[in-house]
Amino acid sequence: MGYKQRISLLMLIDSLIVLVSVVFSYWLLSPTLYLAPAVVGISSVTLFIGHHIFAHVFKLYKRVWQYASINELLSITTAVSLSIMTLAFVQLLSFQTVYSRTLLVTWMLHILLIGASRFSWRLYRDTKMQSDKNKKRTLIIGAGNGGTLVARQLLNSGTSELYPVAFVDDDVTKRDLTIMGIQVIGNTKDIEKVVVEKNIEHIIIAIPSLIKCELNDIFSKCAVTKVKTQIMPSVEDIMSGRVSVNAIRDVQVEDLLGRAPVKLDNKKIADYLTGKTILVTGAGGSIGSEVCRQVAKFHPKAIILLGHGENSIYSIDMELSTITDGIVIKPEIADVQDKQRIQTLIEKYEPDVVYHAAAHKHVPLMEKNPHEAVKNNVIGTKNVAEAADEAGVTAFVMVSTDKAVNPTSVMGATKRIAEMLVQHMDMISETKFVAVRFGNVLGSRGSVIPLFKKQIEAGGPITVTHPDMTRYFMTIPEASRLVIQAGAIAKGGETFVLDMGEPVKIVDLAKNLIRLSGLTEEDIPIQFTGMRPGEKLFEELLSENEVHSEQIYPMIYRGKTPPVNVNVLYDLIEKSHHLDKGELKDLVLDIAHFKTKYLTQLSLVE
Known part of the structure; x- marks a missing residue:
């Protein structure tokens, strides 16, 4: 009509x-x-x-x-x-x-x-x-503003396949109340009972203010029922404008990591980024590209996208060009191992801040290719750091890893040596040089999550190296925020570390992913394959002699490692190409641990 x-x-x-x-x-x-x-x-x-x-x-x-x-x-x-x-x-x-x-x-x-x-x-x-038998009977967890909004959306949508039949809420004052004809019939402890009694076919968690550990607890109760569970966006996502308040979505493994997100000191960051030229190495990678997105929010004058992979640089260039207004975006294909090319680019653009995210990060692959790890992670860092110093860059922020602490792998050892180089450069340069360490990044290239998802899609099994294997985890945006915040608060020479909460067992992560897929361990078995070369059961963020007990910023700590004679270090690295794989691995691990004949030499500062 x-x-x-x-x-x-x-x-x-x-x-x-x-x-x-x-x-x-x-x-x-x-x-x-x-x-x-x-x-x-x-x-x-x-x-x-x-x-x-x-x-x-x-x-x-x-x-x-x-x-x-x-x-x-x-x-x-x-x-x-x-x-x-x-x-x-x-x-x-x-x-x-x-x-x-x-x-x-x-x-x-x-x-x-x-x-x-x-x-x-x-x-x-x-x-x-109500008479439409095709609609799924839906339980809404949370009878506050979020739950009411979800219920109204479902009731008012003629195309939704969901129909709300009950609320549960831990607020005792709401017990037995009726909201839009839907009764509040229990609390979150009653989820399993309500699902059975009301023949629930779908669950929506509608409490956007939940912190992650609370969400994890509620989701665990929902997972027992084997009913598909979705969630409304978090307050952070709603306030940032990334999603609308009624954008119901599937629960992601990132939602279940029990730690509050990192909050930025926007004013301090804006003071050192707004109107400046920013260069990001590894700009096409998971962390580098997210750093670019976060930096763009502070309206710099220009962002230089430096990377070796043309497809990934093209992708982030196209993305930023559509979402930024008035910011100059310059894509540059270059290899950090090419010293002359790096010097030419940094002299050309004269960046104010350099975020160095380019690196080889895959532990087993670097065990097999230690020469490439040294060339990219050590020599590449040296090239970018020295060019930044010569060009008078204000701040240089290197992305490091928890695997650099007491390293057992070539990758970890080369990142530790790169930290030594950065700390030495801070001692001799007007540029502020800092490193930022964090644990495993969910969703990044080489992350265990995409592998587990593929294994689930294939019907299993999920392969985990060891039942006690634990790791620190954070999301890509969190990691990128830490990198940006570190540059803003750096005084020079620090190693910044995020308070990443409690480490997570890899096997528990696998179990969460199975539950999120609506399956059980009977459907998708977990198979233990044994630890791979270079892996550790437990990761550390700071070694004992690096720890500073004070928290210098909410959720951010500072460490500082002993200074080294990098001239001796340079001489050793220059000889690395003459060594075979085994000799080179032993060398970089000895250097990273200040071992054998290099202990005295490395501890002397000129």
Whole structure:
């Protein structure tokens, strides 16, 4: 039905209701007046005109009545009451009296019939939805603003496959209340019982203020039921504008990591990024590209995207070009191992800040290719750091890893040596050089999560190296924020570390992913394959001699390692290409641990 036809139909219905209300009330209470055409006629015409005027004033013809609520009832009552008051005034002028009893009955009958004509649309819609056997019976966890919003969205959506039948909420004051016809029938401890009793086929967690450990607890209760569980966005996502408040989505493993997200000191960061030229190495990688996205929010003058992979640099270039306005984006294909090329680019753009994210990070692959690890992670860092120093860059921030602490792998050892180089550069340069360590990054290239997901899609098994293998985890945005914040608060020479909460067992992560897929360990078994070369059971973020107990920033700690004679270190690294794999691995691990004959030499600072 078209818009004009709909209004015409409503006006016709209302006109009939006005006539019926006036005639019936006079016939019922004032039969003598009912026989007086003047009284009935003037009353009918007056009420007819008054009703349509106030109906337009209160937009009774423009409301979507299938979603009618208490607000619509109040509008009907107000419009009808004003119409009756107008009629009373006309009667007083015309007949020097007001037929109050008849007007009272007319008023009540008018409201009753108008309300019934409108709410019948809502009743028809709700009855139709309840009788739709294709809709999934849905439990909403949280009966606050978030839960109410979700319930209204589901009730008002004719296309949704979900229908809300119950709330659960831990607030005892809401117990047994009814919200939009849906009862609050228990708390989160009752989830499994409610699912059985109400034949629940779908669950929505609708508490956007939940911190991750609380969400993990609730999701664990939902997972026991084996019912598909979704979640409404977090407060952070809603406030940032990344998603709308009604964007229901699947629970992700990132949601279940029990740590509050890192919050930025936006003012301090803006002071050192806004209007500046920023260069990011490894800009096409997981961390580098996210650093670029985060930096762009602070309106720098330019962002230089430096990377070796043309496809990844092209991708982030295209993305930033569409979301940034007034920021110069310059993609540059270059290898950090090419010293001359790096010097040329840094001299050309004269960046104020360099974020050095380019590195080889895959532990088993670097065990097999130690020469490439040294060339990229050590020599590449040396090239970028020295070029930054020569160009007078204000701050140089190197992305490091927890595997650099007491390293057992070539990758970890080369990153530790790169930290030594950065700390030495801070001692001899006007540029502030710092390193930032964090644990495993969810969703990054080489992350265990994509591997586990592929294994689940293939029907299993999920392969885990050891049942006691634990790691620190964080999300890509969190890691990138730490990198940016470190540059803003750096004084020079520090190694910054995020308070990453408790380490997570890899096997528990695998179990969470299985549950998130709606499966059980019977469906997807977990197979232990044994530790790979270079791996450690447990990771550390700072060694004992690096720890500074004070927290220099919310959730950020500072460590500082002993200084080294990097001239000796440079000499050793330059000879590395003459060594075979085994010799080179032993060399970099000895250097990283200050072992053997290098201990005295490395501890001497010129």
